[in-house]
Amino acid sequence: KNEVEQSPQNLTAQEGEFITINCSYSVGISALHWLQQHPGGGIVSLFMLSSGKKKHGRLIATINIQEKHSSLHITASHPRDSAVYICAVSKNNNDMRFGAGTRLTVKP
Amino acid sequence: SQTIHQWPATLVQPVGSPLSLECTVEGTSNPNLYWYRQAAGRGLQLLFYSVGIGQISSEVPQNLSASRPQDRQFILSSKKLLLSDSGFYLCAWSVHPGISTEAFFGQGTRLTVV
Numbered sequence: 001k002n003e004v005e006q007s008p009q010n011l012t013a014q015e016g017e018f019i020t021i022n023c024s025y026s027v028g029i030s031a032l033h034w035l036q037q038h039p040g041g042g043i044v045s046l047f048m049l050s051s052g053k054k055k056h057g058r059l060i061a062t063i064n065i066q067e068k069h070s071s072l073h074i075t076a077s078h079p080r081d082s083a084v085y086i087c088a089v090s091k092n093n094n095d096m097r098f099g100a101g102t103r104l105t106v107k108p
Numbered sequence: 109s110q111t112i113h114q115w116p117a118t119l120v121q122p123v124g125s126p127l128s129l130e131c132t133v134e135g136t137s138n139p140n141l142y143w144y145r146q147a148a149g150r151g152l153q154l155l156f157y158s159v160g161i162g163q164i165s166s167e168v169p170q171n172l173s174a175s176r177p178q179d180r181q182f183i184l185s186s187k188k189l190l191l192s193d194s195g196f197y198l199c200a201w202s203v204h205p206g207i208s209t210e211a212f213f214g215q216g217t218r219l220t221v222v
Contacts, residue, residue, distance in 0.1 A: 033211065043198060043213040086152070088211075096142075096211065098152040 003027050006087050006099035013106050019074040021102045023087030026068065030090050034061050034072045037084040037101065046072070046085075077106045111135060114199045114214030121221055127172075127186040129217050131199030134180065139201040141182040142211070143174055146196040155197075158182060194221045 005024045013019050023032070034046040047054050047061040049070075054061050058077075063070040074081055087099040114131045121127060133139050143155040154167045156174035164174050171190050175183045182199060199214040 035213070043216070045211060045213065048211075088152070090211075096152075096154065098144075 002100070003097045004087055004089055004099040006085075006102050008102060009100065010103045011105070013077050013104070015078055015106055015108050017077050017106075019077050019081075019104065019106075021072045021085050021087075021104070023070045023072070023099055024068060025070075025087075025089050025097070027089065027091060027097065032063050032070050033088040033090065033096070034070075035086040035088060037086055039083075043086070074104075079106045079108050082106050112199060112201055112212055112214045114217060116217060117215060118218045119220070121189050121219065123191055123221055124188045127184070127189050127193070127219070129184040129197055129199075129219075131182045131184075131214055132180055133182075133201045136180070136201070136203065138179060139203065141176065142200040142202075143182065143184050144198040144200060146198065147194075152198065156184070189221045191221050194219055 003026050007022045011019065031048050031050045033048050035043050036046050037043045046059060049061055049063050051063060051065060058075045060073040061070065070087060072085060082105050084101040084103050086101045088096045090096050111134045112131065138160065141158045144152045145155050146152045155172060156164055156166055158164050158176045161176055161179055164176060171193060172184060172186050184197060186193060197217045197219060200211045202211045
């Protein structure tokens with residue numbers, strides 16, 4: 001079993017829909033990251049959080065340390081949000097463990 | 109501001125040929141540097157990390173090696189590429205190792221070994 005599990009693997013939504021991507025992890029972590037990977041492969045860090053909730057524009061990330069679970073929400077989704085979203089966890093060393101990613105397609 | 113450069117963006121190499129991918133960071137000193145690989149249909153896997161010049165740690169045994177000849181330069185190499193080395197390679201850096209630190213990623217190199 002992977003240390004970081006994401007769901008769903010693939011997600012198709014209509015423009016304007018509210019989207020949720022889930023991440024569960026099984027190891028002790030110092031922080032959790034949500035990353036966005038575009039078709040060309042480049043990766044952008046969206047959030048890093050170790051507790052509570054963070055919001056950037058239409059994106060919201062939450063984490064529950066006790067339940068070892070995080071969610072990434074996208075409100076009022078748009079086709080430009082189409083990308084692969086990756087959950088990753090930092091441990092207390094030089095290691096990050098990555099989920100397999102969720103491929104999101106938002107149709108106009 | 110800090111930036112990270114990785115090149116080339118794409119590379120097609122024959123089996124048995126050597127490899128050299130370069131990553132440089134600007135705007136910061138003594139960064140922690142990382143090489144990751146993303147094989148087709150799989151998540152990112154840590155290959156190497158470095159906390160300083162000449163200090164390289166390897167996470168998985170493989171056909172690749174890494175070097176850090178300068179503070180802000182990280183090189184991924186192979187003497188003889190295998191077909192299984194194909195994948196997407198990402199360089200990343202962080203200010204601090206692991207603990208509640210934000211990681212910054214390069215644009216990646218898509219390597220196809222033929």
